């Protein structure tokens with residue numbers, strides 16, 4: 001297990017600084033004092049481990065995952081560039097893999113490592129549906145939702161005070177909290193996203209998928225299919241676990257649709 005000694009040291013040195021960052025695209029302020037370099041390095045380690053245990057598939061479906069991923073990525077880069085927010089993904093090293101598993105699941109680790117499970121494809125049904133899910137997962141990473149949750153957990157656990165001073169240096173707990181966030185979606189155990197983070201991922205993901213040339217109206221049908229497919233499942237997929245009722249999610253998507261359709265039209269020019 002990677003030790004966070006350097007990170008703890010930097011926290012101790014930085015002392016009073018608790019940084020508030022702005023989420024790209026939505027502009028929401030968030031608490032985040034975990035350096036990307038630290039988070040990405042741990043995510044990379046968890047990802048490498050995951051791929052040794054889950055061999056990526058090589059077939060036309062895997063090609064589709066890579067194709068959709070590349071298009072969504074290009075749209076994201078364009079959207080961020082227009083807003084002078086390209087630094088939000090400057091440290092990302094994107095990868096898109098399909099792994100053979102019945103699980104209804106997909107994730108994007110901090111730093112841009114994306115994995116889709118074959119069990120998801122019957123539900124996404126088409127490339128637009130897949131783009132909505134991949135856009136949602138990528139949005140979590142771009143918006144630093146894992147680091148935000150880790151930062152909140154450290155405050156909750158008394159590892160930091162309001163002033164930002166490390167009060168109880170508990171490296172094991174800090175390590176666990178950050179590792180969970182870095183490895184969200186893997187066997188490490190999910191540090192679940194909040195409802196507001198889920199909504200934010202829906203919004204960013206919808207715009208990015210639309211700008212990539214995928215019909216955003218597919219998102220409504222996709223999330224309906226997803227809710228149906230996961231009925232009765234003991235462990236709902238990440239993207240459904242914290243959501244309010246389907247109806248609430250869908251009415252929120254409808255509100256975002258005019259702007260999403262603008263991006264969709266822009267993609268055709």
Ligand SMILES: [Zn+2]
Pocket residue numbers: 136140193198201238239
């Ligand atoms: Zn989500």
